[in-house]
Each structure stands twice: as C-alpha cells, then as structure tokens.
Amino acid sequence: MIETDHGYFEIIKDYKEALEIKMFNDKYVPYLNRYKYIVGDYSADMLRLKGFTDKTVETIPDYLMESCTPNAPYFVLRRLNKKKPKN
Known part of the structure; x- marks a missing residue:
C-alpha cells in the first residue's frame, strides 16, 4: 500500500x-477519483495518467500496447477504499 495526496493505492505493476509519488501527485486531477485503477506511463518524458473501472480493467494491456511508447516505463495502481484523512 502507498499513500498519496489523493488516497491510498496498491501497486499492481x-x-x-x-512510479514517483511526487510526479503522480502533481499530475493527478480530480476527474480520476471516479476510477478504481490508474495507469501512469511516460511518453516523451511526460507522465500520462489514465483511469480504468472494474469493467474496463481487462483492457489495460491493450492500452499499454496500443497507446504507449514501446518498452516505456509505466505503473498500474488500484485504489483502496481506505480514505485519506483531511487535515
């Protein structure tokens, strides 16, 4: 389990x-809150984030193969139900 500014996640891959937590926190947008799975990949040295649901999680390998630079670094996170405490 990892803690980010946007909640707790399990690292799947x-x-x-x-995965660099600071970069993830900086790039994350509230729109991604609706997704259980977050994929981050580096294309042209820029982090791209994409969300997936339980129904679309099976398409992550297709996304990585079709939309990412071959052999590019990437990570897959699964959101945990545990809520991050508000300060």
Whole structure:
C-alpha cells in the first residue's frame, strides 16, 4: 500500500520503477477519483495518467500496447477504499 495526496493505492505493476509519488501527485486531477485503477506511463518524458473501472480493467494491456511508447516505463495502481484523512 502507498499513500498519496489523493488516497491510498496498491501497486499492481511498477515497470522500470516508473512510479514517483511526487510526479503522480502533481499530475493527478480530480476527474480520476471516479476510477478504481490508474495507469501512469511516460511518453516523451511526460507522465500520462489514465483511469480504468472494474469493467474496463481487462483492457489495460491493450492500452499499454496500443497507446504507449514501446518498452516505456509505466505503473498500474488500484485504489483502496481506505480514505485519506483531511487535515
């Protein structure tokens, strides 16, 4: 389990150690709150985030193959139900 500014996540995959919490926190937008799974990949040295639901999680391998630079670093996170406390 990891803690971010946007809640708690389980790391499903961290290919080439792509997950950097600060970069994730900076790039994250509230729109992603609706998704249980978050995929982050680096294209042209920029982090891209995309959300997936339980119904679309099976399409993550297709997304990585079709929309990402081949062999690019990426990570897959699963949102945990545990809420981050508000300060």
